[in-house]
Amino acid sequence: MEKKILKPGFHFSVLLVFGLMLIVHDSPLAQDTDNSSEWSVATSLTYPIVRIYQVQISYNPGGNHEYFFGPAYQNFKSGSITSHAMTLILGYRYYVWRDLHLEAELWPAYNPMYSDLTESTYRGVEIWGEIKIGYKISFYRNLFIQPSPGIGFGILRTNEPPDFNEGIKSPIFVPQLLIGLKL
Numbered sequence: 001m002e003k004k005i006l007k008p009g010f011h012f013s014v015l016l017v018f019g020l021m022l023i024v025h026d027s028p029l030a031q032d033t034d035n036s037s038e039w040s041v042a043t044s045l046t047y048p049i050v051r052i053y054q055v056q057i058s059y060n061p062g063g064n065h066e067y068f069f070g071p072a073y074q075n076f077k078s079g080s081i082t083s084h085a086m087t088l089i090l091g092y093r094y095y096v097w098r099d100l101h102l103e104a105e106l107w108p109a110y111n112p113m114y115s116d117l118t119e120s121t122y123r124g125v126e127i128w129g130e131i132k133i134g135y136k137i138s139f140y141r142n143l144f145i146q147p148s149p150g151i152g153f154g155i156l157r158t159n160e161p162p163d164f165n166e167g168i169k170s171p172i173f174v175p176q177l178l179i180g181l182k183l
Contacts, residue, residue, distance in 0.1 A: 038059075038060050038182050039183040040057075040060075040144070041055065041056065041181055042056045042178040042180025042181070043179060043180070045145075051075045051077075052072060052076060055070045056068045056089060056178065058093070058180075065094060065095075066095070067092055069090050070088075070089045071087070071089070072085075072088070072107065072109075073086060079168075080115055080117045080163050081114070081115055081163070081168060084111065084112050084113070085111035086110050087111075088107070089107055090108070091105040099135050099136040102132070103131075103134060103150075105130040106128070109127070111124060111157075113161050115162055117162050125156075125157075126155075126156060126157040127155040128153070130152040130153075130174055131151055132148040132176060134149070134176070135147060143179075144180050146177070147176070148176040149176060151172070151174060152172050152174040153172075
């Protein structure tokens with residue numbers, strides 16, 4: 001299997017976001033957060049538009065840190081390529097001030113991509129990354145929405161189909177809007 005690293009300049013972006021998280025980690029503004037220990041579950045309202053379906057399970061052990069994970073299925077078409085990715089979401093959210101947060105996500109996936117050009121499937125693994133800024137808005141009881149726009153980019157893809165770089169654009173704007181329930 002051929003391994004290809006996409007856009008190495010974006011690794012710098014990931015390191016920059018993590019560096020910013022470390023800088024604000026002990027800042028006085030970040031200490032104002034009122035997040036208590038809690039579990040929550042959420043799903044995207046915007047990703048199904050492009051045929052990406054996900055569930056995020058989050059855990060906030062108290063303070064400014066929140067960890068999340070969950071399954072996702074991607075079934076989108078881009079150019080001559082159709083994706084059928086079974087994905088795991090792994091993420092970290094850092095509350096900078098109250099419910100304002102920065103987050104970083106990794107989407108490791110097994111993705112057998114179908115190519116219309118060759119009429120065959122290219123089985124491979126990939127890692128997609130997303131860096132976001134967001135705000136959690138609480139509503140009635142435990143219901144919340146969480147707008148978290150960001151930038152998504154490919155990190156790794158094995159066994160690329162023909163025209164992969166033309167069909168799958170990276171980086172892209174990611175208009176994420178989650179709806180969820182605190183458990």
